Amino acid sequence: MIFIQDSQTHYVTHPAIGEKAKELFKLQQFDVNVPRWVVLPADFMAEAFKNLSSLSNTGDLIRALDSYVFPPSVEAELALLFPADTHFMVRPSAWIEKGHETAFDNQFESFAIVPRAEVLQKIKAVWRSIFSDEILSYRATHRLAPNLGIAVIIQKVVNAHASGLAFGLHPTRGSRKEKLISAVFGISGYAENTQTDTYILASGGIDRQIERKRERAVIQPDGSIDMEQVPRIHQHDQAVADEHLVTLSQLLDDLRMENQQFYQLEFAIHDEHLHILQAQPIYRLDELKDTSGEYTIWDNSNFSQNFGGVITPLTFSCVKTYMEAHQKNRASFFGASKRMIKRYNAFFSTSVGLIQGRLYSNVRVQQTLDAMLPENRVNVHFVPKVQQTTYRFDTSDVYKGSTNEAWWNMVLLTGKMYKRYRALHRKVGEFRKYSEKTLHRYQYMDWQTKSAHELMQLYLQLERTVLTRWNIPFQTDFFFQLYFGWLQQQTMSLSIGNKHSLATDLLSDSSALPSMQPLHRRVEIAHKIQSSAVLKALFETEQKQQIWHFIQHDTQEETVALRHVIEKYFLEIDGYDDILQSSAINQKDHAPLELIATLQSFLHRHISDLDHARQIESQIQTSAEEKMEQHLRRRPAKRWWYHKVLHDSRTLLRMKEEFDYDYKKFCNVVLRMFSAIGRRLAEEGILEFESDIHFLSKEEIFDFIEGRSITTDINALVGVRKEEYERFQISPPIASQIATYGIPYQSNDFSVFENEANYSERIQGLVACLGKVQGVVRVWDSQETFVLAEGEILVTQCANVQLEKHLVSAAALLIQRGTIWNPLCLLARQMNVPTIVSIEGLLDELSDGDVIEVDAITGEVRKL
Known part of the structure; x- marks a missing residue:
């Protein structure tokens, strides 16, 4: 027999019949009508080439096909299998290489209605099509072996x-x-x-x-x-x-x-x-988006300041734990019952996601958690709304209580809020005293003497007692937002351009905030260098790598003193203060070089103090106070309320910043603890490098230490993660908001999101430093290779400490998210760099090369 018939199902796995014939065989097990068919196996095509001495020349192969004459037995067998008046479909049945299933669609010849007299001619046409230019080019590009045979199905036409x-x-x-x-x-x-x-x-x-x-x-x-x-x-x-x-x-x-x-x-x-x-x-199917799957929106805006780039598994596992605890504290604070929290317990751990190595909030989950609160049932909002989308998910069935019950809970919540505020100052003092004691204990602990298991227990104790019980700082932040909102309302009628500007002016004395301490220390170090001729010459003439090497090994008194100052700075202030923003894995080695580059920029601009910034802030604040006093001079009751709100806003801002700074210090401690665990595992040969610990989640690390690990070769797991991490690092930036259907990694586009928020045609924000300039836009990409040319306008999503060294060359600074109370804005005021912050949609409107005018008086940015 030359042809394989449709009844010979034992050929179903034979590669010579091709994929389409294989699928026709599979239909035989179901009770369906399949028109009579046979298949000419792929290996029969070799008959046409049996007289060729070489199969490497495509032209010879095609000529052999054209001259080939089927033996009479082929025609005779067709006559036995099908009546003379039958018409046929003649179709290719190629054997498909894995991963190239759709590559040859419609490339091979196929014929729908063929008289029996023309069947053999059409078979040769199918054979010939495997040597088309398109198929040969594809196979060569993808390094696929030459195909010298293809099965052909002959099927009765219906x-x-x-x-x-x-x-x-x-x-x-x-x-x-x-x-x-x-x-x-x-x-x-x-x-x-x-x-x-x-x-x-x-x-x-x-x-x-x-x-x-x-x-x-x-x-x-x-x-x-x-x-x-x-x-x-x-x-x-x-x-x-x-x-x-x-x-x-x-x-x-x-x-x-x-x-x-x-x-x-x-x-x-x-x-x-x-x-x-x-x-x-x-x-x-991985390229076909499933619109029947669950629709959600992912929002990166809440994480952009602290987690602007690609983060590691260790980072994500820590953030996930802290966010789960934060969301539970938040829900309880705003009136969600214990029963409600227990019912939606699984949602708290899914409030954040990791999309191509970047942190995102799950807006669907966040709106579900918001719907747990009685305020949403009666449409009276205590909670600040931070999501940047107008899309509303259906959460109507979350809160099971009646409207009357919700109103009663709101009344009770109002009383609780008042009591909480009355007790806040006392609890803040107690919490800070406890956290400072804990922080001091961990900061000066000798990690070298601790085993991996001891380090794990120390971390778990810290997580249990401090990191997941951050409720007092959360309350402080809430009451600051509340009082600042009241201050904004009182200053609204006097604000110019942006309704919030005068309120921020009244709180512009940022130089005394605890979060400014790292900047103050960096400026102090720069002053120390400027006062030494040897060190100043070193920083002005050498590259940062050579400078750090010199500081580490030189024995001169001035150099040794500088080395001790830098070491103390890393230990107490800023060193590795972004564990969770670990875009640079070898941060221990990278941080000193970043500091050296920043100090070089300070020396270039002769920055040895921040007196000019303090003077500017004092002038702004005094001017704003005078405006308000003039506005309220004949309104004693409103003036009394204004002074109370202003006093409490300043106090709460200082407390809030103290907690934010303490949290960074705790993150520094967490980084050092995990680095110490990585060191222990590297010493034992379990990991290749200490920094490899970042490519494991904390759960995987602890499971390995305690004998619960599914994967025993964690070094191999680290290798897989590194490859993926590098791919994420070099991949194009993804949108700050993403909409997905079903499984996020199933054919969803992460580069574009049609944001429903309608941004104004004007690009506008809050003025952090006055001025007016024109220039070319340069968007910071967080890469080490980033270079800002003199006079370019620096545009960034968030205020990052790594930008300090680039501020020297900037004509202006534009920040999409953030406040005027950050070190970068204070430094900009010291340098007189016009700065605008909190500009919604900034990176959607501007890109590299745009020519713009920055009006840091009205807070507007205009394209030219």
């Missing part, structure tokens, strides 16, 4: 009354919960502008979209195609009856169940009988 395609999922919407079937009268694919019926089958039934079908393609006895008119009375009939729709749906389900793949079918209907012509898996 003169269909209706025909079409059936998909196991919606091919355009990607919905895995819908099947789509399209059909026409007659033979499909022959009439132009033929109207097609569409049927969508889902759990709710069948959605029919019936078109008016005026004509249909039919096969004449000689094999030609004619177009027949459809009687008017039948033009609106369904092309496929419901019973056949159900049969197709069931077959698609059966194929999916049997083969764990979604399928598409080609079918025909003749004399009320359904025939399946072809079955084929739907490949590359």
Whole structure:
């Protein structure tokens, strides 16, 4: 036998029959009609090349195919298998290489209606198509071996009354919960502008979209195609009856169940009988977005200041733990019952996600957690709304209490808020005393003497007692936002341009805030260098690597003193103060070089103190106070309330910044603890480097230490993570907001998000330092290779300490998110660099090379 027949199912796994024939064999196990077919195996094609001495020349192969004559036995076997008047479909059945399933779609020749006399000629045409320029080019590009054979299916043609395609999922919407079937009268694919019926089958039934079908393609006895008119009375009939729709749906389900793949079918209907012509898996589902999956929005804006870049598994696992505790504290503080918190316990741990190595808030989860609060039931808001999207998820069924119950809870909550505020100062003092004691204990602990297990226990104790019980700092931040909101309302009528500007002016004395201490210490170090001729010359003439090497090894008194100052700075102030923002894994080695570069920039601009910045802030604050006194001079009651709000706002701001700074110190301690664990594991040969600890989550680290680890070779796991981390680092930036369907990594686009927030045509924010300049935009990309040319305008998503060294060259500074109370703004005021902060949509509007005007008087940015 030359041909393999449709009854010879034992050939189903034979590679010579190709994928399409294999799928036709699979249909045999289901109770469906498949038109009679046979397949000419791929290895038969070698008969055409048996007289060639070499198979390397494509031209020789094609000429051999053209001159090949099939032996009479092939024609004779076809005559035995099929009647003389049969027409055939002649189709290729290629063996598909894994990963290239869709590469050759429609590249091979295929013929729909072929008389038996032309079958052998069409087989040769299919063979010849494997040497087309497109296929040869693709195979060469992807280093695929030459293909010197292809199976060919010869199948009986059905003169269909209706025909079409059936998909196991919606091919355009990607919905895995819908099947789509399209059909026409007659033979499909022959009439132009033929109207097609569409049927969508889902759990709710069948959605029919019936078109008016005026004509249909039919096969004449000689094999030609004619177009027949459809009687008017039948033009609106369904092309496929419901019973056949159900049969197709069931077959698609059966194929999916049997083969764990979604399928598409080609079918025909003749004399009320359904025939399946072809079955084929739907490949590359990872590129087909599932719009039937859960829709959510991911928002990076809350993390942009502290987590602007790619973070590591260790970072994410820490943040996830702290955020879960924070969300529970928040829910309890704003009135969610213990029963409600327990019911939605799983949601708290899913409030943050990791998309291509970057931290995002899950807006769907956040809105669900907000809906737990009674305030949302009665539309009275205590909680500041921070999400940057107007899209609202349906959370109506979350709060089960009645409206009256919600109002009563709000009354009780108001009383609780008053009591909490009255006790806040006392609790802040107690908490700070405890946290400072704990911080001092951990900062000066000798990690070298601790084993990995001891270090783990110390961390868990710190997490349990401090890091996840950050409720007093949370309350401080809330009451500051409350009082600052009241201050904004009182100053609204006097504010120029932006309604919040005068309120921030009244709180502009940032130089005394605890968060400014690292900057003050850096300036003090710069002053120490300026006062030494040797050190000043070193910093002015050498590169940062050479400077740090010199400081580490030189024995001169001045150099040794500087080394001790820098070491103390790293220990107490800032060193590794961004564990959780670990975009530079070897931060222990990287941090000193960053500090050296910053000090060099200070020396270049002769910055040895911050007196000029303090003077500017004092002038701004005094001017704002005078405006308010003049405005309220005849309103004693409002003036009394204004002074109380202003006093409390300043006090709360200072307390809030103290806690923020303490939190950074605790993060520094956490980093040192995990670095010490990494050192222990590296000493034992478990990890290759100390810094490899960053590529494991804290749960994986602790499981390994305690013998619960599923993966024992964590060094190999680190290798996999490093490759992925490097890929994330070099990949293009992704949007600050992302919309996803179903599994986020399933064909969702992370580069674009149609934000529903309507930004104003004007780019406007808060003025942090006065001035007006024009220049070219340069967007900071957080890369070490970033260079800012003199006079360019520095644009960034958040205020990062690494920007200090670039501020020397900047004509102006624009920050999308942040406040005027950050060290970068204080430094900008010292340098007289016009600065605007809190500019919504800044990075959506500006890109590298734009020419703009920065008006840091009105707070506006204009494109030129």
